[in-house]
Amino acid sequence: xxxxxxxxxxxxxxxxxxxxxxxxxxxxxxxxxxxxxxxxxxxxxxxxxxxxxxxxxxxxxxxxxxxxxxxxxxxxxxxxxxxxxxxxxxxxxxxxxxxxxxxxxxxxxxxxxxxxxxxxxxxxxxxxxxxxxxxxxxxxxxxxxxxxxxxxxxxxxxxxxxxxxxxxxxxxxx
Numbered sequence: 618x619x620x621x622x623x624x625x626x627x628x629x630x631x632x633x634x635x636x637x638x639x640x641x642x643x644x645x646x647x648x649x650x651x652x653x654x655x656x657x658x659x660x661x662x663x664x665x666x667x668x669x670x671x672x673x674x675x676x677x678x679x680x681x682x683x684x685x686x687x688x689x690x691x692x693x694x695x696x697x698x699x700x701x702x703x704x705x706x707x708x709x710x711x712x713x714x715x716x717x718x719x720x721x722x723x724x725x726x727x728x729x730x731x732x733x734x735x736x737x738x739x740x741x742x743x744x745x746x747x748x749x750x751x752x753x754x755x756x757x758x759x760x761x762x763x764x765x766x767x768x769x770x771x772x773x774x775x776x777x778x779x780x781x782x783x784x785x786x787x788x789x790x791x
Contacts, residue, residue: 627682709744
């Protein structure tokens with residue numbers, strides 16, 4: 618704690634970053650001298666921490682500085698068979714369970730609980746954008762593993778481009 622003191626004084630802003638479950642929120646609670654952030658016990662099976670913090674928060678410390686507590690970083694490797702969006706984006710998965718349609722894409726459907734979360738401020742828009750990006754990456758890697766599917770997607774886009782250029786020619790724009 619003494620080693621951190623020079624970084625936490627008035628006019629200083631620091632951010633904690635690290636893997637999920639390493640104790641960032643526990644350290645913040647110690648710095649505050651109170652339990653402000655929710656933490657969980659380590660797992661008995663492997664004595665590792667558990668992912669608890671799900672959002673970024675800036676907190677004024679008693680020493681006068683500001684500390685940003687970030688959710689733990691999880692390595693999302695879309696090419697890994699065990700990669701799971703619902704685990705990495707548990708907050709979105711929870712909201713998605715409340716959507717009107719089971720196959721909601723969270724784009725334009727009425728009754729989308731995820732979009733409502735963004736509109737109401739309970740879910741950061743950037744978080745949803747990250748979800749969409751990760752979802753696209755997963756789809757890309759899944760297509761790469763299935764040559765037939767990849768070929769179908771390429772053909773679909775060739776057809777779309779062909780139709781676009783034909784329409785442009787028809788209108789005299791090309």
